[in-house]
Amino acid sequence: xxxxxxxxRRACAAGGFLLAGLGAFAQPQPQLxxxxxxxxxxxxxxxxxxxxDKVGRPTFPVAAYQGIGAPEFRSMVRQAFQKxxxxxxxxxxxxxxxxxxxxxxxxxxxxxxxxxLVSADELLDGRKKCSPCFLRFAEVSNGQEIxxxxxxxxxDLSARxxxxxxxxxxxxxxxxREHLAPSFGFNYKRRWxxxxxxxxxxxxGISVSDLKESIVRAYRSAGFVPVEDDVSSRAxxxxxxxxxxxxxxxxxxxxxxxxxxxxxxxxxxxxxxxVTENYDPYQPLPPSGLSGVLSRATLESRxxxxxxxxxxxxxxxxxxxxxxxxxxxxxxxxxxxxSPPPAPTLPVVT
Numbered sequence: 231x232x233x234x235x236x237x238x239r240r241a242c243a244a245g246g247f248l249l250a251g252l253g254a255f256a257q258p259q260p261q262l263x264x265x266x267x268x269x270x271x272x273x274x275x276x277x278x279x280x281x282x283d284k285v286g287r288p289t290f291p292v293a294a295y296q297g298i299g300a301p302e303f304r305s306m307v308r309q310a311f312q313k314x315x316x317x318x319x320x321x322x323x324x325x326x327x328x329x330x331x332x333x334x335x336x337x338x339x340x341x342x343x344x345x346x347l348v349s350a351d352e353l354l355d356g357r358k359k360c361s362p363c364f365l366r367f368a369e370v371s372n373g374q375e376i377x378x379x380x381x382x383x384x385x386d387l388s389a390r391x392x393x394x395x396x397x398x399x400x401x402x403x404x405x406x407r408e409h410l411a412p413s414f415g416f417n418y419k420r421r422w423x424x425x426x427x428x429x430x431x432x433x434x435g436i437s438v439s440d441l442k443e444s445i446v447r448a449y450r451s452a453g454f455v456p457v458e459d460d461v462s463s464r465a466x467x468x469x470x471x472x473x474x475x476x477x478x479x480x481x482x483x484x485x486x487x488x489x490x491x492x493x494x495x496x497x498x499x500x501x502x503x504x505v506t507e508n509y510d511p512y513q514p515l516p517p518s519g520l521s522g523v524l525s526r527a528t529l530e531s532r533x534x535x536x537x538x539x540x541x542x543x544x545x546x547x548x549x550x551x552x553x554x555x556x557x558x559x560x561x562x563x564x565x566x567x568x569s570p571p572p573a574p575t576l577p578v579v580t
Contacts, residue, residue: 277377278384279370279392281426291351291364292399294414295406300352303363303406307331307348310401314394316346327351332371335391341383344391345372362411365402367418368395380493381428382501382553389555393422425555429491430506431544432553435499438464438492441548445470445488445505448543453536454486466492469508474533477525482516484533484567485509502553505544511565512572530566537563 295303308318308331316333323329329350334343347369355361370376376387399418403410410416433441446456454472468490473483486509495501515526541560549558565572 278381278428279373279376279388281388281428290414290417291366292418293365293403293406293416294362294411295360295365295409296362296411298360298363298406298409300354300358300360300363303350303352303360303409304329304331306402306405307350307365310405311346311348311398313401314398315390316394316398317343319345327353335394337383337387337390341379341387342372342375344370344376344387346395347371360409362414380501381504382434382493385425385502385553385555389425396420396422427504427553427556429489429504430561431548431558432502432504432556433500433548433551434495434502434553436503436548436551437499438468438490438494438503441490441500441503441505441551442468442470444547445490445544448547449488449540451543452540453532454540455483464492464494464498468492474536476516476529479525480516484515484529485513500551507561511563511567511569515568526568529568533567534563 298306304321308321311331311333312318316335319332319334321329321331329352331348331350333346333348335346336343349366349369351364351366353361353363370391376384379387400420403416403418449472450456454474457471457473470488470490472486472488474486475483487507489506489508490503491506492503493501515529538560545558552558
């Protein structure tokens with residue numbers, strides 16, 4: 231009988247599948263109007279599924295089973311995914327001793343199903359029992375098609391797909407406990423940690439023009455001065471720029487920007503529109519002069535209070551339009567306003 235250790239080496243050499251991440255939405259920064267030049271906060275590249283699927287590439291498979299017949303092992307895997315809502319499509323025996331299970335998950339009639347591949351390395355003894363059989367992680371084989379879907383479809387798909395995968399592996403862990411190789415363990419951790427938004431607060435069922443008016447009103451009431459823009463109200467990306475006075479008695483202030491990333495339903499309403507702030511806390515501030523020393527000293531506290539008030543105003547006006555399964559949030563501040571830029575990170579010399 232082949233030992234578990236040698237089986238692990240053979241199985242790991244064969245490679246494994248991992249849940250494929252989707253492509254990222256690139257977010258180019260717009261040019262500000264004629265304002266002081268500032269460094270805008272760059273948004274990271276990411277995708278909807280990346281927000282909930284946080285599993286790194288594993289060194290070992292999910293689990294190793296021994297003493298269970300090959301048909302029973304396959305049945306355990308197939309039934310677990312079917313109980314989680316997947317439809318079984320086929321099982322394919324590869325020449326390298328790997329067995330690939332193919333499943334699909336339908337979300338709605340308008341969206342193509344997610345196709346899931348689950349790989350297993352079946353190393354059998356003379357009695358056709360696992361000695362051992364290695365279960366591996368899952369891969370979404372049509373990830374390129376899924377990443378082309380609108381965000382809302384991706385939100386709906388990932389909210390079902392990742393918890394369903396979690397449930398399937400939990401069922402396998404419970405059903406196969408008797409045959410789990412004790413020296414290996416079950417190497418799967420829950421992936422779904424709740425739904426997050428791609429960019430910022432996410433709204434549906436409101437027109438972009440009404441959303442813009444609500445945001446401008448929220449910030450104006452909090453003490454920010456809007457800078458006029460002439461961007462189309464149906465654009466996929468909008469930038470709303472404000473100035474926060476350093477010295478209330480003088481012109482000039484801190485440049486602050488709100489960005490909107492927009493998708494629309496058939497009626498032209500947000501589906502969704504996502505709102506995030508984008509400003510540089512290290513931006514150079516206008517000269518204060520002798521009369522503005524006190525204003526400069528209180529700038530950070532005034533700015534923080536105004537920012538909090540603006541978010542409170544937005545919450546009051548827009549919370550009823552939040553995308554389902556999302557909540558209103560205030561992003562953390564990176565640094566106090568007017569802070570000196572951090573020292574550049576030196577490259578590591580090896």
